[in-house]
Amino acid sequence: MKAIFFSIIICCAFAINSIAQTSTTLPVLTIEGNLKCSSCAIKKTQGAKAQCSIHGHQLSFVTQKVSDSNGKEFEQYKEQVFTILLNDSSKDLVDEKNLSKKITIKGKIYDSDNMIEVETFNSTNL
Numbered sequence: 001m002k003a004i005f006f007s008i009i010i011c012c013a014f015a016i017n018s019i020a021q022t023s024t025t026l027p028v029l030t031i032e033g034n035l036k037c038s039s040c041a042i043k044k045t046q047g048a049k050a051q052c053s054i055h056g057h058q059l060s061f062v063t064q065k066v067s068d069s070n071g072k073e074f075e076q077y078k079e080q081v082f083t084i085l086l087n088d089s090s091k092d093l094v095d096e097k098n099l100s101k102k103i104t105i106k107g108k109i110y111d112s113d114n115m116i117e118v119e120t121f122n123s124t125n126l
Ligand SMILES: [Zn+2]
Pocket: 037, 038, 039, 040, 041, 050, 052, 056, 057, 058
């Protein structure tokens, strides 16, 4: 019985350690900006064969200002284009109805894939 108990404890310790190693410690940032359709943008500027009227818009997030909880701004994220990670927290954000709105996201930036993970957001009309 004692051996089983300790085996369970050891397994739990490994599981917790494994979770800790895969969880990220990225800070939650305040990310201000707006959505744009990348397809429409490159169609307009470079003549890409976008067909948004048939296939829908491909929405990206353009940052205006990114800061941490202490108010420190990150200039390297200014005017950058990101993909929004699709999940339950972002599904209402990535919507054409938000194309003409100013959006403030509380979330994390994953530099490796230029993605934003949304925790919360709010939007206001421009
Ligand atoms: Zn479009």
